Amino acid sequence: MTAPGGDRWRRTRPRDELEPPPVGAAAEDAEPDAEEVARTIALRQLTAAPRSRAQLEQSLAKKDVPAEVAARVLDRFTEVGLVDDAAYADMLVRTRHSERGLARRALAEELRKKGIGPEVAGAALEQVADEDEEAAARHVAEKKARSTQGLDRQVRRRRIAGVLARKGFAPGVAMRVTDEVLAAEGAEDGAVWDDDPL
Known part of the structure; x- marks a missing residue:
């Protein structure tokens, strides 16, 4: 689109509008809170599918969430029951055995890959007689x-x-x-x- 004088008309914002304002909430540090970021990532993962704590730790590490922040968030999620490796292992064994016909040996390997410890895995595998x-x-x-x-x-x-x-x-x-x-x-x-x- 050209302006009446023949010059190309461009919609641009004045340079001062691109800079954050000197006062107000936008003027403050806009860096998001690390724990809030970690919570959002973990909740998004859990909404998509059940996950073990180890899987969530890996997801958070890939997003550069500091390990101590990830630990605090996942500890809290464990306290409120959003992360429960025993329940996750039980569910995985039950569904993989009934839907895919996997034997205990294959189930144990899958649990290991998901970061489930041997004690929790052993308890979950007991449900397959x-x-x-x-x-x-x-x-x-x-x-x-x-x-x-x-x-x-x-x-x-x-x-x-x-x-x-x-x-x-x-x-x-x-x-x-x-x-x-x-x-x-x-x-x-x-x-x-x-x-x-x-």
Whole structure:
């Protein structure tokens, strides 16, 4: 847009408007309070998804929040129940086991990565009984067996055992459950499988 005189007309603020005023709230130090910043970051993280204390500490460190400030804020959050590693570990074990079929070994590794200590992790893992783990292994194996129908039996056996191993089941459990699932499938079809090793 050009002004009547032909000069380009620009909307600019006078230089003195860009400087903070000499009096009033804007004239005071505008540096935000470190604890307020830490609280905001932590609350934003917790609103998005549950987090362990260690995860929140990492988030705050990435935002250059001083360690002592982070500790004060997280101590307060722990006092009021916003941060609870035991409850977080229980929730993670329960959901990962039921939704993903993870074995205790895989769950323990995931808890370790989330910064949950061995004592708290051990207590959370107690909610997965041996029979629960066996049922989860069988469910995973049956699901994989359905998706591999039509393939060679040994290929299916390797794939089913492989998915169980990735979910943290011990090799002996993975092979036994795989063979039981395939045997039951063969019995339903009237087929007889041999027990060739991998």
